[in-house]
Amino acid sequence: MRRGIQPESLDTALKDEALALGVEIQFDATARPEDCHVVATGPRHPTGFVVGAKIEAATDEDRCVMWVGHPAVPHGYFYLVSSGGQGVVAATVLSSGTGPRPCLRSALAAMESLMPGFVRRCGPQFGGYGQFGLRPDYVQHGALWVGECAGLQDALWGFGINAALTSGWLAGRALDEGVDYNTLLEQHLLPWVRGSLVNRWLLERGGSSAISGVLAAWSIHQGVRGDGLPFIRRLYRPKWLRSRLLDRARADLLLPGDEGIECIHLRRR
Ligand SMILES: Cc1cc2nc3c(=O)[nH]c(=O)nc-3n(C[C@H](O)[C@H](O)[C@H](O)COP(=O)(O)OP(=O)(O)OC[C@H]3O[C@@H](n4cnc5c(N)ncnc54)[C@H](O)[C@@H]3O)c2cc1C
Structure with missing residues (x-):
């Protein structure tokens, strides 16, 4: 999935849908939460970093590979997603002990030894941070808080698009149908968000043997059922x-x- 201002990205698709429905978008403008129905301003306190690079691949084949607990990115993971000769390599760092940029360099070096010659050229780099947290009330200053500014995020991997879209949809329903937003979140999203925190804690405590065990079980399920998603x-x-x-x-x-809001704190290890 593409992000950003390019024509075929998620963000552009959402913008086009909103414009088609008659929404007026004001760029370069800010508002106070008290004056908004919904606040969706993204992460504020880093609880994990992602840094990546666009790549040109040596093959057009689809590839999606992830390395977890590898020494190149000790308290995190790195991945390669590639299709039609274009792709990304990114490292996600879940502690403050190692800077994100050195992690990307070591991830690229590790990839070169694991998949020699696969990355033909490294293009522009990108990066950012994510925020995970729990809050007692997702309605504050009269506004409904959605996505990462509310801490709604996957604490285990730092994948927050699903939580952002789901909470945005629930906020829309709450406003439209006059339903309590906290109740909707409890029904549809918060159990999953809390589960992700427990998963992160278990993996941090279990270390590489726990990671290997989970990955082995996942791989067996994928092999037996032909689909790894039910296991996850x-x-x-x-x-x-x-x-x-x-x-x-x-x-x-x-x-x-x-x-x-209670946020994950990055520990120096
Ligand atoms: C490099 C990187 C890779 C990622 N990869 C994945 C992935 O593969 N899968 C996945 O699920 N998640 C991924 N994520 C996380 C995902 O991008 C976020 O969880 C998701 O975008 C959060 O959505 P959001 O709407 O809450 O916030 P954002 O997408 O951050 O959007 C917030 C918007 O609000 C704007 N804004 C901020 N302050 C104000 C203000 N005061 N007034 C007006 N506007 C404001 C910002 O400019 C921004 O446009 C990645 C994150 C990064 C940084």
Whole structure:
């Protein structure tokens, strides 16, 4: 999926849909939360970093590969996604011990030894950060907070597009149907968000042996069923054990931040 201002990106598609529905967009303008129905301003406090580079691949084949717990990116992961000869390599860093740019360099070097000659040319780099947190109330200053500014994000991998789109849709429903936004979030999103925090905590505590175990089980499921997604979905399902672990995950990983939000703190390791 492409992001950004180019014609075939998610962002452009959403903008075009909004314009077609008669929405007026004001660029380079800001507003106070008190004057908004919905606040969707993205991450404010970094709880993880991503840095990547566009690449030209030696083959047109589709490739999607991820390395977790590899020494090149010790407390995080790096991945390659490539299709039609164009792709990205990116490293996601979940601690403040190693800078994101050195991680990208070591990820590219590791890739060269793991898949020699696959990356033909490295193009422009990109990067950013993400925010994960839990808050007691997602309605503040009279506005509904959605996406990463509300901390709604996958704490395990830092993939927040699904949470941003889902919470945006729920905020729309809450306003349109007069339903309580917190209740909708509880029904559709928060159990998954909390599950992601427990998963992150388990992986941080379990280290590379836990990661290897999960990846081996995932790979077996993928092989047997021809689809790895049900296995991943189950990892996020709140179960009795997970809800008991949530308090420990919260105590270990979250710190109080602004406006009642508890954010993951990056530990120097
Ligand atoms: C490099 C990188 C790679 C990623 N890869 C993935 C991935 O593969 N899969 C995935 O699911 N997630 C990924 N993510 C995370 C994903 O991009 C975010 O979780 C998602 O975009 C969050 O959506 P959002 O709408 O909450 O915030 P954003 O997408 O950050 O949008 C917030 C918008 O609000 C604007 N804004 C900020 N302040 C104000 C203000 N005061 N007034 C008006 N506008 C304001 C910003 O300019 C921005 O346009 C990645 C993130 C990064 C940085």
